Amino acid sequence: MLDDLSVPALLLSMVHMTGDETILDGPDRPLGNYLNEVQGFMSPESQAAVRARALDVIRSFRDGGHQLPPPPTPATLRRMMDFLLGQEIPEEYVPLLVEELELDGVDLREVVLDPTIGADVKEAFHVVVIGAGMSGLLAGIRLGQAGIPYTIVEKNAGAGGTWWENRYPGCRVDVGNHFYCYSFAPDDHWTEFFAQQPELQAYFDHCMHRYDVVSHVRFGTEVMRARWDDEEARWTVETRGADGATSTLVGNAVVSAVGQLNRPKIPDFPGLDSFAGTVMHSARWDPEVALAGRRVAVVGTGASAFQVVPTIAPDVERLTVFQRSAPWMFPNPHYHDAVGPGVPWAIRHLPFYGRWYRFLLFWPACDGGLPAMRVDPDWPHQDRAVSEINDAAREFFTGWMAEQIGDDPELLAKVVPDYVCLGKRTLQDNGTWLTALTRENVELVTEPITKITSAGVVDATGTEHEVDVLVFATGFHANRYLWPMEIAGRNGMVLSEQWGDEPTANLGITMPNFPNLFCLYGPGTNLAHGGSMIFHGECQVRYLMGCLEQLLLRPNGVMECRQDAHDTYIERFDAEHAGMIWSHPSIRNSWYRNEAGRVTVLSPWRLVDYWAWTRQPNLAEFDISSRG
Ligand SMILES: Cc1cc2nc3c(=O)[nH]c(=O)nc-3n(C[C@H](O)[C@H](O)[C@H](O)COP(=O)(O)OP(=O)(O)OC[C@H]3O[C@@H](n4cnc5c(N)ncnc54)[C@H](O)[C@@H]3O)c2cc1C
Numbered sequence: 357m358l359d360d361l362s363v364p365a366l367l368l369s370m371v372h373m374t375g376d377e378t379i380l381d382g383p384d385r386p387l388g389n390y391l392n393e394v395q396g397f398m399s400p401e402s403q404a405a406v407r408a409r410a411l412d413v414i415r416s417f418r419d420g421g422h423q424l425p426p427p428p429t430p431a432t433l434r435r436m437m438d439f440l441l442g443q444e445i446p447e448e449y450v451p452l453l454v455e456e457l458e459l460d461g462v463d464l465r466e467v468v469l470d471p472t473i474g475a476d477v478k479e480a481f482h483v484v485v486i487g488a489g490m491s492g493l494l495a496g497i498r499l500g501q502a503g504i505p506y507t508i509v510e511k512n513a514g515a516g517g518t519w520w521e522n523r524y525p526g527c528r529v530d531v532g533n534h535f536y537c538y539s540f541a542p543d544d545h546w547t548e549f550f551a552q553q554p555e556l557q558a559y560f561d562h563c564m565h566r567y568d569v570v571s572h573v574r575f576g577t578e579v580m581r582a583r584w585d586d587e588e589a590r591w592t593v594e595t596r597g598a599d600g601a602t603s604t605l606v607g608n609a610v611v612s613a614v615g616q617l618n619r620p621k622i623p624d625f626p627g628l629d630s631f632a633g634t635v636m637h638s639a640r641w642d643p644e645v646a647l648a649g650r651r652v653a654v655v656g657t658g659a660s661a662f663q664v665v666p667t668i669a670p671d672v673e674r675l676t677v678f679q680r681s682a683p684w685m686f687p688n689p690h691y692h693d694a695v696g697p698g699v700p701w702a703i704r705h706l707p708f709y710g711r712w713y714r715f716l717l718f719w720p721a722c723d724g725g726l727p728a729m730r731v732d733p734d735w736p737h738q739d740r741a742v743s744e745i746n747d748a749a750r751e752f753f754t755g756w757m758a759e760q761i762g763d764d765p766e767l768l769a770k771v772v773p774d775y776v777c778l779g780k781r782t783l784q785d786n787g788t789w790l791t792a793l794t795r796e797n798v799e800l801v802t803e804p805i806t807k808i809t810s811a812g813v814v815d816a817t818g819t820e821h822e823v824d825v826l827v828f829a830t831g832f833h834a835n836r837y838l839w840p841m842e843i844a845g846r847n848g849m850v851l852s853e854q855w856g857d858e859p860t861a862n863l864g865i866t867m868p869n870f871p872n873l874f875c876l877y878g879p880g881t882n883l884a885h886g887g888s889m890i891f892h893g894e895c896q897v898r899y900l901m902g903c904l905e906q907l908l909l910r911p912n913g914v915m916e917c918r919q920d921a922h923d924t925y926i927e928r929f930d931a932e933h934a935g936m937i938w939s940h941p942s943i944r945n946s947w948y949r950n951e952a953g954r955v956t957v958l959s960p961w962r963l964v965d966y967w968a969w970t971r972q973p974n975l976a977e978f979d980i981s982s983r984g
Pocket residue numbers: 486487488489490491492509510511512515516517518519520522527528529530531536577578579580613614615616617618660841876877887888889890
């Protein structure tokens with residue numbers, strides 16, 4: 357069992373079991389920290405020495421009746437954090453990390469409402485949540501804990517959103533699963549470190565039942581429009597069931613949890629309708645479509661293609677991959693590793709092993725990646741990199757690709773991106789992508805697609821690639837938030853018109869003219885520099901609960917983001933983005949940006965800042981009133 361474990365996390369569990377702080381002074385210690393490096397660069401000998409000692413410690417702990425010594429003092433806890441990461445953690449991160457760790461078993465992200473809010477007040481209140489993905493379920497869990505009535509409307513037949521819909525072969529998460537789960541509901545059952553879609557869907561389903569959210573969800577029901585009634589201080593939400601029947605729901609507040617990556621996008625290629633074979637989007641995968649022995653085309657080389665291509669390549673007769681721009685990738689040899697039995701065992705039996713392991717995954721994804729994405733105006737080679745560290749990443753990543761390809765300069769030229777490294781979604785790779793591209797039955801086409809015919813795909817050289825199945829791994833309408841719903845706010849203001857191609861929201865959550873409407877995973881909240889969407893979701897839902905508390909504190913409460921607060925935030929948002937890599941001119945197309953090239957989708961902020969700003973709403977940023 358011990359062989360399966362992260363030795364740095366094991367060392368800290370040993371501190372808990374023994375109360376012996378001198379473990380932190382010993383020679384066997386993590387030397388540093390890096391994304392996906394869970395052994396802290398410790399030598400095999402050092403790891404073996406710790407495992408041997410751990411066996412004695414665990415035996416004594418068992419024989420002593422699992423009695424824990426007094427918990428570490430705050431000072432010791434601080435030392436433990438620094439020890440685990442092999443570096444001194446800046447003080448401003450400590451409260452966030454203590455909260456993430458949750459060693460005292462207290463879920464600090466649960467909002468306990470003002471005790472003066474009576475049960476009758478809560479009962480008279482109703483929240484409509486749109487979407488039962490990770491965010492909507494999270495909102496449901498928190499609303500339930502607070503005793504606030506709510507209904508979740510979900511267009512699909514089941515929960516999980518992203519993880520319900522994306523069933524293409526090879527679909528898996530890119531953030532280590534022991535971190536990509538709710539902080540208050542860690543899971544010890546993951547069978548892979550980066551679990552595949554069925555396991556993720558099952559996890560969200562499990563949470564939905566465990567926290568009794570399920571009885572609040574109306575599945576197979578799509579929200580078509582919502583209208584704000586300012587006199588009544590209510591939203592009227594119109595829905596349509598799978599059978600076409602419409603109905604309405606009334607809510608004091610509406611929470612949009614519709615995700616950024618939920619509406620598949622298929623480019624409008626001429627002739628697409630004439631294609632005689634099968635067409636699928638990666639997020640609308642039909643498992644009934646047989647691929648074995650058939651000619652398949654995958655359009656796109658982004659995150660979904662990166663997973664689907666290596667998975668189906670061995671089965672199909674021919675696979676033609678159409679690339680508009682090559683993805684940057686970084687090595688993670690453990691990407692497809694199975695979790696050994698020791699990990700769930702340790703999470704269940706070794707005190708706080710699981711919490712420290714989560715911490716180990718969280719920290720390198722917590723703002724550590726941002727410096728390599730900041731533009732250093734003094735860096736002289738802006739054409740190829742935005743800073744010295746970004747250039748070093750470019751060298752490293754290029755070396756990783758060149759090493760795999762060997763002597764094939766033509767393929768290398770095709771797969772090394774021509775834009776700055778880290779400027780678009782960077783993918784983690786254990787070698788399967790380039791292995792797939794070098795297969796005999798796989799061809800990478802970099803010429804643009806000009807049209808689709810009944811028989812296949814024609815590229816700019818005029819070559820027709822005949823295929824039986826056409827897969828679009830072309831992403832989503834990420835910039836069209838809340839689309840295609842029609843949301844009418846104060847004075848009939850329509851959200852899609854207010855936004856146009858520039859969706860904006862204060863903290864990505866609230867918009868002027870749309871009182872009592874809150875977005876989760878809203879404009880400018882996607883993360884390309886670290887973290888996980890669950891972390892961001894937990895920040896947003898805590899903020900949401902703080903807002904709902906304000907509404908509950910007054911009869912028919914109305915809370916609307918002030919225009920000046922919104923504008924100030926967006927000015928800061930744009931100014932921050934101006935110094936970030938995602939706007940670099942070498943990036944010709946990116947789903948992070950709108951048509952005009954403005955980054956609308958991503959957060960530029962440090963996680964620690966976003967976390968601090970969303971702990972509770974700043975009431976000065978709202979017009980708050982009461983209609984009663
Ligand atoms: C293939 C893929 C891989 C990903 N990998 C990662 C990763 O590794 N790490 C990470 O942090 N994030 C990842 N993401 C991002 C992922 O979307 C988030 O992590 C998270 O799942 C978002 O949850 P959500 O609930 O906000 O949105 P979603 O999961 O998109 O859920 C939105 C829900 O709203 C419903 N809905 C939408 N419109 C309506 C309507 N009008 N009426 C009723 N219901 C509606 C949808 O049916 C859906 O169930 C990935 C996304 C994709 C597509």
